[in-house]
Structure formats: structure tokens, C-alpha cells
Amino acid sequence: MSIWKYANPAQFMRTTDGLLPWLVGAAAICCTAGVVWGFLTPDDFRQGSTVKIVFLHVPAAMMAINIWVMMLIASLIWIIRRHHVSALAAKAAAPIGAVMTLIALATGAIWGQPMWGTWWEWDPRLTSFLILFLFYVGYIALWSAVEDPDSAADLTGVLCLVGSVFALLSRYAVLFWNQGLHQGASLSVQSGERMSHVYRYPLYLAMLGFFLLFLALLLIRTRTEIRRRRLAALQAREMRA
């Protein structure tokens, strides 16, 4: 059994059809449980109740970056092996990633107002998220501008490759440009624990929930795209007949 089996759209549709209800259910449970559990945690002794927004902010920010990486991998698979499902998955992922970026920016602003005393600060992390959002918007705009689906997949694939390099470059260039206000990572593999267990476990659950939510949305959107392609093919055949 190979993963390339799922590159066949029919096989993909069959597998995801059975998988999707479970995924949606698990995503709903994990998201709800994580956020509600997070909301029931005690207030932080310095940040008060505002700390609870972290259960939306961190998972959304994490997904915003990871979705771009997923799009990069999917684009590479499309460019190298020409599997249509992969290109459609990259297309389907982009709006989800853009929304995740917006959620991260919005929740950050809501948290930053009482904590930092400002809605927006030209801090490296905030700025690089804004740049990431611009890349998402450009990617989506290019998809919708090109009519021929295969050309659109090729062009956006190339844009995704170049954009990844420049998003990364901007991330570190911005660091050079302005020192930040944003705190360092609270969860880190190397530096050990910097966060109380009380907050850590609900946060893990919310992260898992957001990941499952992305997966479920991605599958739904990819299935829609596949159906749209089938419809277009049927219409084209009808026109010729």
C-alpha cells in the first residue's frame, strides 16, 4: 500500500467519504473541549482573564504557518508528480490558512489592547504574520485569476515555492529591522517548561482541535474542488456532443 493510491481522485473520494464524519466529529469535540476547558482555567496572576485568548490565538497561529508548509509540499507534489488531487488540496488549503492568519492577528490585537496598550505594534512577529497574510491573498488571487485549471495550478505552485523562500526571508529580515514586543515561545521542545500544566493541557487539546478542524475543512473543500472539476469535464463533454 502506498500513499500515492490516494492520488487517484476516485479512491480519494471513497476514502474521505467514510473518514469525514469522524473527522468532523473529533474536530468539534476537541475544539469545544479545548476552548471550554481553557476558559474554565484560573486567571493568570499578572494577565488576569485575558490569558484565555491564548487557546484561540496559539493554535490559529500555529496552523497559519503549518498550512503554508502543507501548501508548499502539495505544490511540490503537483509540480513533480502531477497529481491533480494535490494541486486541488493546495488550492483548498489557502483560504483556510488566510482565515487562520486573520484569527491569529485579530485575537492578538484584542489581547494586545489591554496588555500592551495598543492594538497594533510593528513587532517582528506581528509584521511577519501580516506579510504571511499578504502572501496568502496573492496566492488566492492568482488562483482565481487564471482560467485554465492546469496552468493555474502550475503558476500558483511556482508562486508558492518562491513565496515560501521570501516569506522565510521576510521573517528574519523583519527581525533585523525592529526588535520585538511579543514574548518568546511558551511551548518549546528544547527549552522545556515555561507554562503551567493548568494552561498547557487545554492548549494541547485546542491545538489538536484546530489541526483536526483544518483537516476536516481541507477534505471538504478538496472534495468540492474535485466535484467542480468533474462538473466542468461533464459540461465540456456535453458541449462537444
Place this chain on the structure above:
Amino acid sequence: MIALLLRDLRLATRAGGGFGLGVAFFLILSALVPFGVGPDRATLAPVAPGILWVGALLACLLSLDRLFALDHEDGSLDLLATAPLPLEGTVAIKALAHWITTGLPLVLAAPLFGVLLQLPGQAMPWLVVSLAVGTPALSMLGAFGAALTVGLRRGGLLLSLLVLPLYIPTLIFGAEITRRGAEGQATATPLLFLAGITLGVLALIPWAAAAALRVNLR
């Protein structure tokens, strides 16, 4: 390759406004900024490096949509693609022609606009150096954006949306060099970063742009 370069340069000059347009746009921008923020030396001098660099970005963007579009319309781009010269080379030459017609005049005229915006005298050489090092990267990235949008009917707005985020690192380091120059600090670090970006872009982007062109010519 030289023939192609000369042809592009000749087309740019004879079509009118090839050399002058970018500089004129730059002049208008430098004239508009004092109206917006006020004519004081104390207000203008700190923002001058940033304004000049953003102006260079926008001036570069202005002429990008014509980079491949005209050749695409009259079919000569298909001929260039089937010519013995690799498409990567064609892209690089066209970006070079774009740089000579818009980037180079900007570099040469930049001190004049620096004076208009009250940029301190000691920053002038750094402004020229940073523009000279950075603008080739702008032209090459612009060629990539133009290659992506060449087949589209209304690619202009999309082109700016695609290209401007790619300009961010160049802008950061370029403006930083000029700012440090104005304050009399060491400029070697951002200058090396900027040169690194430009060289990397010149080495790698032609392949991406040529790949995009091939898709659009299919």
C-alpha cells in the same frame, strides 16, 4: 543576447517614456510627500530614506506589466521561447533591460530627490549604493511577477499584489542602509545582506520566471 538587449532598449526608448517615466514618477512622489507630512526639515529628514526606497519600489512596479505583455500580444514571445537562447537567458536579459531603463536612472537621479526630501548629505552615497545594489533584485523579481501574469487580461493590479510582498526584504535592508548612513553608523551588515539577496535573486529567479512563462505559453 546582446541583440535582444539592444532591441528591448530601443523599444523602450522609442515607445516613449522608457527612461523618463520612472524618474518623473519618482519626482512627483518626492514632491507629494512634503505636502502630506509637512515641509519641516525635522519631519522630512527621518522619513526620507523610507520614502525614497518605497518610491523606488513603486517606480519599478509601474513599467513591469509591459515587460512581457507587448511581446506576448504580437507573438514575438513565442519566437523568443523557441529561439536557441534558453528562456532563462531571455528572462534575465529582459530584466536587465528593465533595470537599465528604470533602475539605473533612479540610481543616478536619487541624490537629487534626496536633496528635495532633506536627506542629510552624508547619507547620499549610501542611498546611491543601496539603490544600485538593490534595484537589480527589484527588476528580476518584477520579471517573475510579470511572467506569472503575462496571459491575464487585467494583470496589473494582481501583479502589484504578487510582487510587492516579495520586495519586502529588499526594502528593509535598502532603507536600513540609507538610515544608518544618515545617522553615521556602520552600514556593512545590511549592505552585505542586501547584496546577498540580490545575488540570490539574480541566480535563482530566472528559472522560476522561465517556468512560469512556459506555462503561460502552453
